[in-house]
Amino acid sequence: MVEVRLENIVKRFEGTTALKGISLRIHEGELFTLLGPSGCGKSTTLRIIAGLEFPDEGEIYFGGERVTYLPSNVRRAVMVFQNYALWPHMSVFDNIAYGLKLKKMPKEEIAKKVEWALELVKLKGFENRYPTQLSGGQQQRVAIARALVVEPRVLLLDEPLSNLDAKLRLEMRSEIRRIQRELGITVIYVTHDQEEAMAISDRIAVMNVGTVEQVGTPKEIYEEPKTEFVASFMGKTNVIPARVVDRAGDRVAVEFGSVRLDGLRYTGDSDEVVVVIRPERIRIAPGENTVSLRGKVDLVEYYGFFVEIIGIFDEHRIIARLMSDKGLEKFKPGSDITFYVDRDDIIVLPKQQI
Amino acid sequence: MVTLSKWRFSKWSEKLFGTPRLEPLVSFSFLFPIIYLVLFLIVPVLVMLGNAFDYNGHLSLYWFKSLTMRYYFNPLHPSGYLFKKTAEGVYYFYGWDFGVILNSIIVSLSVMGLTTLLGTIFAFVMARYDFPGKNIVRILLFVPLLVTPFVNIVIIQKMFSPGGLIDWIFYNKLHILPHPIWLDGLIGVIVAQTMTYYPMVYLNAYASFINIDPSLEEQAENLGSRGFHLFRTVTFPLALPGIAAGAVLVGIFSLEDLAAPIVFQGAPIARKLMSFQIYSAFTSPIGLIGTPQLSALALVMLGVSLVLFFSIRAYVGRKQYSMLSKGGRWNPRVSKPKWWQAIIIYLLVIPTILLTIFPQIGVVLLAFSKRWYSTWPQGFTLENIKAVVTQPGVTRVIMNSLTYSTAAIVIILILSLTSAYAVNRFRKAKLAPVLDSLSTIPIAVSGIVIAMSYFVFFSKVPPFKNIPSLNPLNLLKFNPAFLLILAYSIRRLPFAARSISAGMQQVHVSLEEAAINLGAKRWKAVTGILMPMIVLNVLGGAMLSFVYCMSETSVGITLGHMNPTYMPITAKMKELISSSVGSAHLAAGLGVFLMAIQIAAIVLANLITKQRTSFIGVT
Secondary structure, three states: OOOEEEEEEEEEEOOEEEEEEEEEEEOOOOEEEEEOOOOOOHHHHHHHHHOOOOOOEEEEEEOOEEOOOOOHHHHOEEEEOOOOOOOOOOOHHHHHHHHHHHOOOOHHHHHHHHHHHHHHOOOOOOOOOOHHHOOHHHHHHHHHHHHHOOOOOEEEEEOOOOOOOHHHHHHHHHHHHHHHHHHOOOEEEEEOOHHHHHHHOOEEEEEEOOEEEEEEOHHHHHHOOOOHHHHHHOOOOEEEEEEEEEEEOOEEEEEEOOEEEEEEEOOOOOOEEEEEEOHHHEEOOOOOOEEEEEEEEEEEEEOOOEEEEEEEEOOEEEEEEEEOOOOOOOOOOOOEEEEEEEHHHOEEEEOOOO | OOOOOHHHEOHHHHHHHOOOEOOHHHHHHHHHHHHHHHHHHHHHHHHHHHHHOEEOOEEOOHHHHHOOOOOOOOOOOOEEEEEEEOOOOOEEEEEEEOOHHHHHHHHHHHHHHHHHHHHHHHHHHHHHEOOOOHHHHHHHOOHHHOOOOOHHHHHHHHHOOOOOHHHHHHHHHOOOOOOOEEEOHHHHHHHHHHHHHHHHHHHHHHHHHHHOOHHHHHHHHHOOOOHHHHHHHHHHHHHHHHHHHHHHHHHHHHHHOOHHHHHOOOOHHHHOOHHHHHHHHHHOOHHHOOOHHHHHHHHHHHHHHHHHHHHHHHHHHHOOOOOOOOOOOOOOOOEOOOHHHHHHHHHHHHHHHHHHHHHHHHHHHHHOEEEOOOOOOEEEOOHHHHHHHHOHHHHHHHHHHHHHHHHHHHHHHHHHHHHHHHHHHOOOOOHHHHHHHHHHHHHHOOHHHHHHHHHHHHHHOOOHHHOOOOOOOOOOOOOOHHHHHHHHHHHOHHHHHHHHHHHHHHOOHHHHHHHHHOOOOHHHHHHHHHHHHHHHHHHHHHHHHHHHHHOOOHHHHHHHHOOHHHOOHHHHHHHHHOOOOOHHHHHHHHHHHHHHHHHHHHHHHHHHHOOHHHHOOOO
16 A cells, blocks of 8 residues: 655657646545546556556656556556456466466465455355356456455556446445455546546546546535536536626626626636536525526426426526426426526636637 | 666667567567568568669669560560360360460459459358258368369369360260360460469458348348349448458469469460469579579569559458447348259359369379379279378478478467567557568568579578578589478468467457566566467467468479479479379379378367368468
8 A cells, every 4th residue: 555646747659648747646545536538548547557558757656666667567556457357268266366376475375365355355156267157247356356466555447347237337336445445455546437436536636638637526526626627527517608797806797698697706817718507506496695597498307306407598508407396397398497596606617628 | 665767768669669678578579570581581582683683783674674575575466366176176275475474464363353253152152042052062162272282283184175074064965065175275274273262262252241240231121222232232342352352362372373384384375474484494404593584574473463462451451341330139141042043053153163173072083093084084093192101202202391391380380479479469669560561471472482582592692602501503412491491481471470460369468468467577478378368379370381381382393392302292293293194193192192181280270269261361
């Protein structure tokens, strides 16, 4: 277990710069997630930490030790691959024992350690099976056991749940969390699924085209996005381009179409902004500190315990998520509707070139 | 505390080999095959070709210009004739003579066209129709794959001679032909090569038809297409890249073929082919081998094959769509033929297949008979088979071939394992495309060009020319073993390389990365993880290359024949078929022996890989 530090990591692949100077500090014993769309550089970052790729610039430290150019086979930053990479010609036992045998450990000790690992991932009794005889979830457990048994300084998980079906995904998610807590190990986790990231992580780094946009706890990332990209990537949300038309201290008034919203908090320089409104923060009744938006209902979507009403406000579509309740039936496509939002729930961010 | 600084990293190692740290295993995997192929393929060919530009010590195009004279290039006033009626009322087919260069190209294109027609039709019938007897036909279609150098052409020559099988069936018995026919000259060469090489198109086309996602055709039917329209608009275009690859390979093989021109050389026009012209220098006084004019001719021949080779590589590279769709249920589209289709299959397709497998049957008949003058052989005998096992002159050539082939296979395995590993695992390395091209290029360099270039290279370039056993000009001491092993290892490399490369592509790189990541050194990851997973591909590829080494012709009958003590099987067979009456039967005995080895290899390969088409490296 160790603190992992990345300083200004740059990685170039023929013609393109995959990582444009990444700096991160991952605390000892934390579950840290690299989150971003495909091609953002999160897997490259993970492979660089594993020693399977080397950066063109920058340094990596495990605790006080600089490991930037340390080969993968002596780095002890062990990765669980997206496809699990279980060796089909070896039994479950041999797969897990592989790393221990390389260390020339005595047989009895290997057997003991493998047993411990299998118990940890709840696969006791599967020693003599072969990978092809296991289900996807079981293969995943073997891959995790194989990584953990060598006592890695940091465990790296590359999209570990992407090959599992929805139900297993939830189960393995809490399993990974349980094992991480039990061992108190540093885990770096890569995913493109923001919901998964929020559910599992201590902290998240949101990445986009080779840069880190924001680092924070799931709550910070969700509630206080620092950039338009983070705001739009974290779940279904309303991101409306607007213009600052009036400023008074840290409060501004913005306009989009004929809609004017005033008294919003904004300290940026640019007048070209986006207004971010989380769907679940929209009400259909006024409150103390609310602004109002008057428009028409475009669509009503029923999801069970909540309903989404999509309103049109001067050609801008805004989604509101409301608890299923009596009284919502009156909203039909075409009928008038007014959305109310607390001023402090509205986030104004400078417009970003994406 | 371990600290490794950046100086251990080498920019050029990353550029050349794709590993930031110089790794012995990886750099060896790149450098060994590259150096080997450059030294024993590229350099000798270049040394020989240097000749072609040398006129009395000056750089000159003189020898290329000399190739425009009528003997070599005569597009406007061809001599010869397609056929004429002889005094006996036989229609004698011969061929027009457009000069050596055009003749070769015309023969090659004709063979490509005919093999494509036969191969595609057979493949479509086998891939899409279910008819009684199909399994027997499937086995029969394996027969023409058996390589029996020279003797199968001898049988084809007999088949199409007056009183041969074709006249007997179609003139004497069925009365379909109004006159007896006799195919000789270039027409004979075209027919012989077509019958020898069509399986290559057949196998490619069959694989292509089988690999088309059925839902693509179902969708077309669903939208209203059917019958020939469906075939023309969907099925055929999807199978075309595979068929074209097979056809181009046939074109290259036809260009470099020596067996058919040698067997048909009784008709002077059959000698007017590029391959035969270069070869014939080896049968004349030794000073004539590798003259500048022949070097220029070899360059033209090489040019034609390289154009064919690179155009098909570019074309197939752009059209990799048979695997585009995924998922869904795979319902093979096999149907019962309609009545008129059944008539075509039973009256046209199957009889044609039977005719094309007759050469191999004929080789067996020839081996077990005393005389063969008319339609059928006469007098059963085991003498020829016995000679194969006991006669010292014959067992010696068998031992020679086994020795050379075994040595070549060891080299081939090292070459294909290293090159496949380097190219598949380090794609970003600057040397990867170089090695990739180098290791497939032997397909396009004909055997006779290699033979001639080795002759020039080993007789002119030090230090080789000073080693008596390596210098072919040293008639008494020359031992072709080393040169033959080199030539075999390069000519038959693509078969094993392809099989091993296919195996490596199926092993995801993360399996090795996981091992390294868990603490293994690269060597350990390769031997412990990768090798056990591709062992079947290695075995299959090795066997394939081995049987083709045993039947290698061009280098074997030229360099291999310069010192009869050390000649390989094929040189002996060529000697036998061109010498006295009755020797062809012994040559056929050797042909049967080669067939036995090949059948054993096929059976073994099928047993261990359980893959029917794995025997054929051409897919």
